Amino acid sequence: MWKILLSLFSKLTQRHAKENPIPRLKCSRDIAELPSEPYLQSSLDKVELPSEACLQSSRDNVELPSEPCLQSSRDMAELPPEIIFNILSRVPVKYLVRSRCLSKQFYQYIDDSYLHMIYNKRAAEDPTQIIMISQNHAHPKQVCIQSLHKKNSKQGSIVLSLKKDSLLKLECEKLSRVYAASDMVRGSCNGWLYLSQEYYSQYIGFILVHPLKREYYEVPRVWHSYHEQFTCGLGFDASTNTFKMVCVFYKKTRDLCTMVHVLGTGSWRNMPQVPSYPIEGQAVFAQGCLYWLTEKRDLLMADVRRKIAWFDMSNEKFGLIDSPKRIDDDLIREQLVDLQSEVGYVYHHTFRSIEVWVLKQQEWVMHCQIDQKTPLPLRSIRVVGRLNKDGDILITVGRTITDARQFFVYKVQSGVLDEANIVGMRDGYSRTICMYPTSLNSIRNIYPSIKK
Numbered sequence: 001m002w003k004i005l006l007s008l009f010s011k012l013t014q015r016h017a018k019e020n021p022i023p024r025l026k027c028s029r030d031i032a033e034l035p036s037e038p039y040l041q042s043s044l045d046k047v048e049l050p051s052e053a054c055l056q057s058s059r060d061n062v063e064l065p066s067e068p069c070l071q072s073s074r075d076m077a078e079l080p081p082e083i084i085f086n087i088l089s090r091v092p093v094k095y096l097v098r099s100r101c102l103s104k105q106f107y108q109y110i111d112d113s114y115l116h117m118i119y120n121k122r123a124a125e126d127p128t129q130i131i132m133i134s135q136n137h138a139h140p141k142q143v144c145i146q147s148l149h150k151k152n153s154k155q156g157s158i159v160l161s162l163k164k165d166s167l168l169k170l171e172c173e174k175l176s177r178v179y180a181a182s183d184m185v186r187g188s189c190n191g192w193l194y195l196s197q198e199y200y201s202q203y204i205g206f207i208l209v210h211p212l213k214r215e216y217y218e219v220p221r222v223w224h225s226y227h228e229q230f231t232c233g234l235g236f237d238a239s240t241n242t243f244k245m246v247c248v249f250y251k252k253t254r255d256l257c258t259m260v261h262v263l264g265t266g267s268w269r270n271m272p273q274v275p276s277y278p279i280e281g282q283a284v285f286a287q288g289c290l291y292w293l294t295e296k297r298d299l300l301m302a303d304v305r306r307k308i309a310w311f312d313m314s315n316e317k318f319g320l321i322d323s324p325k326r327i328d329d330d331l332i333r334e335q336l337v338d339l340q341s342e343v344g345y346v347y348h349h350t351f352r353s354i355e356v357w358v359l360k361q362q363e364w365v366m367h368c369q370i371d372q373k374t375p376l377p378l379r380s381i382r383v384v385g386r387l388n389k390d391g392d393i394l395i396t397v398g399r400t401i402t403d404a405r406q407f408f409v410y411k412v413q414s415g416v417l418d419e420a421n422i423v424g425m426r427d428g429y430s431r432t433i434c435m436y437p438t439s440l441n442s443i444r445n446i447y448p449s450i451k452k
Contacts, residue, residue, distance in 0.1 A: 084109055089118045092438075116439075128340060128387055129438055130394065131211065132162060132422075133185050133193075134431040143170040143184070143195065145211045148422065148433075156375075158409055162424030167211035172197055185432055188338070189234040189243070189285045191439025194219075196232070204230065206245060208263075212438065222259055222268050224249055233283025233290040237313040246290060246311055250278045260316065275309040275318045284338045286359075288313050291343050293336050294320075306334060308345075324357040324364035339367070339386040340437060346383045356383060356393060367391060368412045375419055376408060385435030394420075396433060407433070 088096060088109060096110050109115060130148040145168045151161040172195070186194050186206070197205040205221035224230060232247045243263040250256045256274035261267070279292035294307040306323045326332065326347050335346040343359040344367070354370040368391070370376070377397050384394040390413055397406040407420040425431070 081109075085112070085115050085118060088115055128385060129436045130160065130384075130387075131167065131434050131436045132425075132431055133195075133434060134429040135184070136429055141172050143172055145169070145193075145209070147211075147436075151423065153418070156418055158418050158420040160407070160420055160422045162422060164424070168209060168214055170195075170207065170209065170216070172207065185434060186232055187234060187282045187284070188434065188436065190236050191437070192234065192243075193434070193436070194232075194234045194245070197221075204247075206232070208234070208243075211436065217263060219245055219261055219263070220266055220268065222247060222261070229278075229280075231279050231281065231283070231292060233285065233292065233311070235283075235285045235288075235290045235311070235313040238288060239314040244313055246283075248275060248279055248292075271316060273316060273318055275311075276320055277307060277309065279309045281336055284336055284343050286338070286341050286343050291336060293334065296334070308336065308343075321359075321362070324355075324366075326355065333380075335383060337383050337385060338435065340435075344383070344386075348381055354381060354383070354395075368393065368410065370395075370410050370417065376417060377406065384433055387435075394433070394435065 091099075099106050099110060132146050132148060134144050134146070136142050136144075144166050146166050147163050148160045149163065151159040153159060184195050186196050188194070191212070192208050192210055195207045195209065197207065203221040203223055206219040208217040208219065210216070228249045228251050230247055230249045232245065234243060234245050236243055245261040245263070247259045247261075247268075248256060249259070256278065258271040258274050259268045260271055261269075275292075275294070277294035280295055281293045284291045290311045290313070292309045294309055296306060305325065307320045308323055310319050310321065311317070312319070323334070324345050324347070332350065333348040335348070337344040337346055337356075339356075339358055345357040345359070345364065347355040347357075349355070349372075351372060353372055356367040356370070357364045358367045359365075370393070372381070376395075379397050382396045382398075384396055386392065387394055387409065390411070392412055393410040395408045395410060397408065407422060409418045409420050410416075411418070
């Protein structure tokens with residue numbers, strides 16, 4: 001793979017030097033005006049990109065770069081940075097991460113925040129990666145993160161293969177009891193998963209992991225009473241370029257307390273701002289805000305819609321919005337879900353249908369409605385997330401919401417529901433399935449203390 005990537009730069013360098021001379025620029029931040037997309041595309045069109053079969057062959061037989069390849073790496077200096085960034089933004093993120101060790105120059109380009117920005121815009125159109133987080137019952141402190149790939153499919157069935165090589169293995173020494181994997185996983189933000197650790201009923205702590213970059217960050221523990229309940233969320237404050245962990249605690253008396261930790265600092269701070277209602281469930285981060293469901297027990301009338309609490313990461317204030325207006329008032333279960341960085345809301349009309357809504361410009365829009373009929377069992381259903389730009393939905397079914405026993409994919413455009421069979425799962429593990437949008441975002445540039 002290294003040879004192919006470097007030869008691509010070499011060819012572009014030669015073509016570009018002869019036909020499109022451009023003054024050298026020091027770095028991407030010095031660019032006052034980038035070349036137009038047609039200009040960048042024309043430069044790329046002059047190079048024959050390697051086929052998928054060729055890339056697969058290279059992935060199966062990775063070799064250290066030879067001297068000619070190193071010469072090609074030095075040829076990168078002949079290209080303007082904006083051309084290099086444009087090329088790199090088209091390479092799958094897992095190969096970019098591996099390429100960081102090729103040379104110091106590659107490392108600097110791949111870790112540049114400008115590349116992260118343009119890559120993330122294009123990645124939004126790519127299929128979302130599915131990952132499985134599992135915990136061995138025999139060794140409960142060991143957490144394994146693996147990726148799932150579509151192997152083959154036929155009418156009415158999809159086969160997903162669990163990769164043997166783990167993206168990341170963690171040893172969570174501070175887990176005080178056997179967690180269900182679904183309880184341990186709290187959510188994700190900008191490519192970072194966050195997992196909770198229990199501290200003997202007195203403290204709670206979190207670990208942030210980037211499966212692709214194999215980086216992790218341990219959040220300082222925070223004290224809480226045994227009788228308190230809590231929920232949390234991780235968000236990014238673009239105004240200060242910081243990540244923040246937000247925890248809301250409350251007792252049976254409904255006294256609320258908000259604690260905020262800014263990553264890179266060594267402590268939590270108490271905030272005067274609290275949500276109007278107790279909140280629950282996993283948070284969804286979208287458009288600079290964290291969103292939670294409010295507790296259902298505060299609804300005294302059947303026709304009162306459930307509220308959704310939000311927390312603005314920049315001004316650190318809470319607010320409320322209404323949930324979507326449901327079709328009928330039958331017995332329902334509700335769920336907040338991340339739909340590729342958009343807030344999704346699910347109504348599960350027991351034994352009848354599933355409604356999936358999405359929040360667009362502060363208005364709820366119906367995404368799809370799924371009839372609960374064969375092959376979908378009459379069991380507890382959880383919407384995991386959106387698979388691709390077509391809006392296809394991944395669903396898990398089990399005895400409870402967190403007990404994933406069967407998997408289905410609903411194709412929005414055709415209205416077809418396919419069962420998904422996962423190959424490679426082993427007994428003796430607690431596991432959960434998550435959608436993981438690939439991202440190059442790193443917090444090591446912001447916080448040098450991040451570990452690998």
